[in-house]
Amino acid sequence: MYSAFAPGRVEILGNHTDYNQGLVLSAALELGTTCRGRKIEEQQYRFRSEGFTKTYQFPTGQTLQPVADWVDYPLGVLAMFIRRGFEIPPFECEFSSTLPVGAGLSSSAAIEVSFALFLCRLCGLEIQAFELAQLCKQAENEFAGVQCGLLDQVSSIFGKKDHFIFFDCKTHGVRRIAMPAGAVLLICDSTVRHELTSGEYNERRYSCFEAAEKLGFKSLREATTEQVVNSKLPELLKRRALHITGENERVRLAVEAMKKGDLAEMGWLLFESHESSRRNFENSTEELDELVEIARKIKGVYGSRLTGGGFGGATVSLVEANRAEQIAQELVEEFRRRRKLEAKVLICPVGDGAVETEDYLPNLSGS
Numbered sequence: 001m002y003s004a005f006a007p008g009r010v011e012i013l014g015n016h017t018d019y020n021q022g023l024v025l026s027a028a029l030e031l032g033t034t035c036r037g038r039k040i041e042e043q044q045y046r047f048r049s050e051g052f053t054k055t056y057q058f059p060t061g062q063t064l065q066p067v068a069d070w071v072d073y074p075l076g077v078l079a080m081f082i083r084r085g086f087e088i089p090p091f092e093c094e095f096s097s098t099l100p101v102g103a104g105l106s107s108s109a110a111i112e113v114s115f116a117l118f119l120c121r122l123c124g125l126e127i128q129a130f131e132l133a134q135l136c137k138q139a140e141n142e143f144a145g146v147q148c149g150l151l152d153q154v155s156s157i158f159g160k161k162d163h164f165i166f167f168d169c170k171t172h173g174v175r176r177i178a179m180p181a182g183a184v185l186l187i188c189d190s191t192v193r194h195e196l197t198s199g200e201y202n203e204r205r206y207s208c209f210e211a212a213e214k215l216g217f218k219s220l221r222e223a224t225t226e227q228v229v230n231s232k233l234p235e236l237l238k239r240r241a242l243h244i245t246g247e248n249e250r251v252r253l254a255v256e257a258m259k260k261g262d263l264a265e266m267g268w269l270l271f272e273s274h275e276s277s278r279r280n281f282e283n284s285t286e287e288l289d290e291l292v293e294i295a296r297k298i299k300g301v302y303g304s305r306l307t308g309g310g311f312g313g314a315t316v317s318l319v320e321a322n323r324a325e326q327i328a329q330e331l332v333e334e335f336r337r338r339r340k341l342e343a344k345v346l347i348c349p350v351g352d353g354a355v356e357t358e359d360y361l362p363n364l365s366g367s
């Protein structure tokens, strides 16, 4: 029997910056997905999951195609391993997860990464950790049809207990920064999902690329807020671009604030980020806005914002550690009162990534 665990992640700042070659601040969670399995005699690849009733099996030696269901995440990873020329023996595997699905905590990357590590163990393969992240991302791009960046997979792989991950998507530098003392992360799932999420996501991505091209840059990473403000970009593209340049700047400021243990500044940056999502990137929802507004008025909340792709899902708040339980309760009660909805709150300890060896880290200088 072989097994591998990979955590979900929470994006703390740097919204939609990853595919714009920008900067991200994230953390791995203690919640995640475990993949267990073994080699079998029958010439098949078999997948099952505790959370989904439908099981899948595919004959070995055939071209793998997406089937528009949960299995596309591991299936895509399997296809990428095979494409890279690795010989994968027949196997059966099962997934179990402690992550809420669709809450924006990257349950999909946790499936991909746990399965990729399972395959490495099953076949005795040694793949460099960053390459593993790229392979999982490619699987998601091609099999799930979401043109995501590397944030989710990198966070799941490189997380470290009680540390935030600073990831430079241009240089691929990864740095782990100790979390500010006295604060914890509180994740609040609005439980409202939007169906067109991947379509909206891909549309934002194209807008960003278009804005960069019109500005004469390879990516929005090269642009500053001032340049965007003074540009002749059409109004909509200008707002999209401003979100990205603003987020890059906020990540830099947050890293400085963390060095000083300045929680008030960090919190302010989170609120600013949400405001930019709401106005500029338009990837928030009424429910997420409401959760942030409620959090803003609760004593002990430093900052709050939507986390992940947006268009539904969850908020992340940075809160005073010894008031976290009470804050969680107040948030849920007020949200229920205003929206008649049951939000789900998690006080999330920050956990280790799936790959714990420091040797794997590429270019640690990073910034």
Ligand code: GLA
Residues within 6 Å of the ligand: 011, 014, 015, 016, 017, 018, 019, 106, 148, 149, 150, 151, 152, 308, 309, 310
């Ligand atoms: C999703 C994607 C990530 C990233 C975030 C937004 O989680 O999977 O690659 O783009 O949205 O920052």
